[in-house]
Amino acid sequence: MSEGQVQRTEPPTAAFVLSLLAGLWMLAAGGMMAGFGWGGMMGGWQGMGGWMWGRGGIRGLGVWWPWFGIFAGIVVLVGAVMLYVKPEQRRSWGVVIVVASALNFLLGMMGFLAGTLGVIGGVLAMSTKD
Secondary structure, eight states: OOTTOOOOOOOOHHHHHHHHHHHHHHHHHHHHHTTOTHHHHTTHHHHTTSTTTOSOSSTTOTTTHHHHHHHHHHHHHHHHHHHHHOGGGHHHHHHHHHHHHHHHHHHSOOOHHHHHHHHHHHHHHHHOOO
């Protein structure tokens, strides 16, 4: 490599894709649970007795858990995009993705698949070598 060239770090593609899918899933599930989309047309999930998703993770927090799912989904999506745009900061964004995914799993929607995808994506981002 010559002196004038700057080496660009390759984005962690697998971590980006898994985190992006997790964030989209969290955002969609949180939106449905909050009454947007198909659930909103049928009186929300609460009106249907929560037939598919059940209640929030920790009792007593059921008032805001759908909104937390939306918030966590946005955080994970931003983290995934930043993994791709700024791959040199992948460890920091990996931590953000892991924390948001774990909190969504515990406090939000209890979304096992979305939380698992987010945690795996975040760990992959943190473990990728330079």
